[in-house]
Amino acid sequence: MAEVDQKALFEFLLRMGDNTLVLGHRVSEWCGHSPILEEDIALANTALDLIGQTQLWLGLAGEVEGKGRSADDLAFLRDVWDFRNVLLTELPNGDFGRTLLRQFLFDAWASIMLGRLQKSSDPRIAAIAEKASKEVAYHVERSADTVVGLGDGTQESHDRMQAALEYLWPYVGEMFQSDDVDAAMVAAGIAPDPAGLRAEYDALIGAVLDEATLTLPKGDFAHKGGRTGYMHTEHLGHMLCHMQWLQRAYPGCDW
Amino acid sequence: MARPSVEQVWEWLDAVPDPEIPVISLVDLGIIRDVAWDDDTLVVTVTPTYSGCPATSIINLDIDTALRGHGIEKLTLKRQISPAWTTDWLSEKGREKLKGFGIAPPIDGTAADGVLAGRVSRLAHGTNLTIECPRCGSTNTERLSQFGSTPCKASYRCKDCLEPFDYFKCI
Known part of the structure; x- marks a missing residue:
């Protein structure tokens, strides 16, 4: 394995782990509120997988950082500006359709990214990717299925899905932006250049959105700042108030 | 006490039920990947089913309790995530x-x-x-x-x- 800047590797792992952490928490907000029991359970299952993957990514991040921080420390004791998730994952759930569309837009990226990471020069990362990709294969099949079902459903569900797509689309581009951290990962053979995943991603979502009778919005404007930590949306802070409340109110609380 | 054989330990583990589906054992589930002695320490390698499965920590506790009950004093539980668990096992x-x-x-x-x-x-x-x-x-x-x-x-x-x-x- 080529020499790699450990700080860059730490950043990369935070990006992976914060994506699954923040999205996992968002999805878990549906627990007890879904339209029907089966959907409720499916969303809770998905959230659980994402939180499990978070433990692996952030666990490794803490190890690489070498300051003795655990996955839990990283999840519960950092503030907004230290999070490195893409903005897409922190957006509020909206209605059930928007939640599932956001899930699909993320799952499609994750399934491609994890496929590449299985060939990472870092065996620890390849192992996590191997494990996570099996779970994500089920996620992406389900979210794609639901997007098709709702998009090509009633007039009401179709309109809501189209509106969700208009709302979420400007947040898709951030997943494919590259910076110095990515360049360091590419040079060390640890991870692919995000920009290089775009063609495969467009083909994958294009086929599903087509089946769902949804129309891709024009334009490629992309909100950014989540994965670099430059600027999150106002929503992340509110989410962390809920997610981190216990550890903030009772530091070190354990049971 | 004399070091029990690896086969004996597998047999003991085959009597530890899965906490969620107690009719099958941890060995049936295919999550025990290896049992070996490292000098006088018994090393049991376990792989998680799903990465977020809440039963994982209970499983480790159950293994620990069962083997200590059989007189094992020095025990290490090793987590291995690759090759990833498959139901083929x-x-x-x-x-x-x-x-x-x-x-x-x-x-x-x-x-x-x-x-x-x-x-x-x-x-x-x-x-x-x-x-x-x-x-x-x-x-x-x-x-x-x-x-x-x-x-x-x-x-x-x-x-x-x-x-x-x-x-x-x-x-």
Whole structure:
């Protein structure tokens, strides 16, 4: 394995782990509120997988950082500006359709990214990717299925899905932006250049959105700042108030 | 005490039930990947089923309790995530027990692969896996949800005996 800047590797792992952490928490907000029991359970299952993957990514991040921080420390004791998730994952759930569309837009990226990471020069990362990709294969099949079902459903569900797509689309581009951290990962053979995943991603979502009778919005404007930590949306802070409340109110609380 | 043989330890572990589905053992589940002695320390290598499975920590505790109960004093539990757990590792004995418990065992080779082409054509043709009802044996069943009561199961319904049941999905 080529020499790699450990700080860059730490950043990369935070990006992976914060994506699954923040999205996992968002999805878990549906627990007890879904339209029907089966959907409720499916969303809770998905959230659980994402939180499990978070433990692996952030666990490794803490190890690489070498300051003795655990996955839990990283999840519960950092503030907004230290999070490195893409903005897409922190957006509020909206209605059930928007939640599932956001899930699909993320799952499609994750399934491609994890496929590449299985060939990472870092065996620890390849192992996590191997494990996570099996779970994500089920996620992406389900979210794609639901997007098709709702998009090509009633007039009401179709309109809501189209509106969700208009709302979420400007947040898709951030997943494919590259910076110095990515360049360091590419040079060390640890991870692919995000920009290089775009063609495969467009083909994958294009086929599903087509089946769902949804129309891709024009334009490629992309909100950014989540994965670099430059600027999150106002929503992340509110989410962390809920997610981190216990550890903030009772530091070190354990049971 | 004398060091028990590795075979003996496997036998002990085969008596430790899965905390979620107690009719099968941890060995049946295929999550015990290795048992070995490192000098005077017993090393048991365990792989998680799903990365977020809440039973994982209970499983480690159960292994620890069982082996200490058999007089093992120095024990290390090693977590191994690659090769990733697959339902192909469920034992034959375990599959039979699952069925008897009312959970349809996995059909090997049918794990989701996330391949789009397969998915779209599956949607278009409405085809599905044929899962046998563990109660009445009918194959006239339908899937209610790919995600069931635990991460490892899907929810099905038998259209003949009308009972809902779990399918241990392939991964």
